[in-house]
Amino acid sequence: MTDLIAISGVRHAYRTKAGPLPVLDGLELSVPEGRFCAVVGPSGCGKSTLTRLIAGLMKPDQGEVRLEGRRVTSPRRTVGMAFQNPVLLEWRSILDNVILPLEIVAPRMPRAERVARAEELLDMVGLAGFEGKRPSELSGGMRQRASLCRALVHRPSVLIMDEPFGALDNFTREDLWQTMRDLRARERFTCVLITHDLRESVFLGDQVVVLSGRPARTQYVLDVDLPEDRTIDILYDRRAGDMLHLLRDQIRIAQGRDDPPAHTGSDLLPGSAAQGLTTPGAARDAGGPGGAPDGPARKTAPDGATRGAAR
Numbered sequence: 001m002t003d004l005i006a007i008s009g010v011r012h013a014y015r016t017k018a019g020p021l022p023v024l025d026g027l028e029l030s031v032p033e034g035r036f037c038a039v040v041g042p043s044g045c046g047k048s049t050l051t052r053l054i055a056g057l058m059k060p061d062q063g064e065v066r067l068e069g070r071r072v073t074s075p076r077r078t079v080g081m082a083f084q085n086p087v088l089l090e091w092r093s094i095l096d097n098v099i100l101p102l103e104i105v106a107p108r109m110p111r112a113e114r115v116a117r118a119e120e121l122l123d124m125v126g127l128a129g130f131e132g133k134r135p136s137e138l139s140g141g142m143r144q145r146a147s148l149c150r151a152l153v154h155r156p157s158v159l160i161m162d163e164p165f166g167a168l169d170n171f172t173r174e175d176l177w178q179t180m181r182d183l184r185a186r187e188r189f190t191c192v193l194i195t196h197d198l199r200e201s202v203f204l205g206d207q208v209v210v211l212s213g214r215p216a217r218t219q220y221v222l223d224v225d226l227p228e229d230r231t232i233d234i235l236y237d238r239r240a241g242d243m244l245h246l247l248r249d250q251i252r253i254a255q256g257r258d259d260p261p262a263h264t265g266s267d268l269l270p271g272s273a274a275q276g277l278t279t280p281g282a283a284r285d286a287g288g289p290g291g292a293p294d295g296p297a298r299k300t301a302p303d304g305a306t307r308g309a310a311r
């Protein structure tokens with residue numbers, strides 16, 4: 001499988017009145033075609049900055065971002081984006097909001113074709129019958145569904161999402177995870193999702209990348225070895241539980257916390273990943289951010305990040 005997104009040696013600092021603010025420091029990331037990459041990390045570590053770089057909205061100070069083999073220097077039509085705030089245009093119907101990207105990237109496409117494509121997506125996300133409504137007539141979850149349709153209407157090869165479900169209640173969020181799973185099965189795009197929700201990262205991701213504290217680098221990569229047609233119930237399985245413990249421990253390391261974890265994993269869960277858990281301090285003493293050099297589910301990658309797969 002070829003890497004659709006390849007990020008290497010990316011360094012970036014914002015110029016602020018107080019001087020340069022280093023945000024990314026030697027970031028490495030590879031996302032093979034068709035894979036779903038969830039990115040987690042401490043608040044303010046640089047996750048949104050990473051999405052802007054992949055989308056071509058900014059250029060890094062050093063290093064490179066490649067999409068489909070070509071260096072990213074400006075925004076691409078093959079990228080779709082969705083954010084926490086769906087920002088739909090109130091003066092347009094839901095259908096016309098979804099169609100909007102096609103008016104820009106495919107201005108010659110007949111309206112009937114655009115409408116058919118938008119209706120296909122709206123149907124897929126459960127919004128059939130709401131095409132003529134205004135955004136303010138929809139709930140937050142419905143607006144976010146419409147925003148996902150808009151991001152996908154022009155069949156992008158990459159979908160970038162920055163906390164798209166962050167403002168929704170838990171039940172709506174879980175519904176949208178399943179909608180996302182189904183959309184992906186039908187549309188087969190490559191995805192980068194920024195999230196603060198570890199359950200979301202495990203449910204949706206094929207891989208979960210943990211960024212270190214600012215300036216961020218790739219601290220840990222978890223391969224999520226769960227079936228593609230997973231349901232929410234899988235989050236209550238031992239394997240998913242192991243992964244969540246492991247990720248939570250990595251976040252503690254990224255936050256630079258030295259206090260011992262509330263649970264060591266092994267006292268809660270049987271399983272190899274749980275046995276590999278260490279305290280953040282012990283992890284650093286063990287010679288690296290991922291720690292636990294002999295942990296059964298971990299290995300250190302050439303980019304310095306630790307990789308693992310809870311089994």
Ligand SMILES: Nc1ncnc2c1ncn2[C@@H]1O[C@H](COP(=O)(O)OP(=O)(O)OP(=O)(O)O)[C@@H](O)[C@H]1O
Binds near residue numbers: 023043046048
């Ligand atoms: N345009 C900008 N100019 C100056 N500083 C910025 C700019 N954009 C972001 N920052 C700073 O860069 C750091 C990283 O910001 P970014 O939004 O990428 O982090 P994040 O990991 O997405 O944060 P959060 O998890 O809180 O959403 C923060 O300290 C932020 O204040």
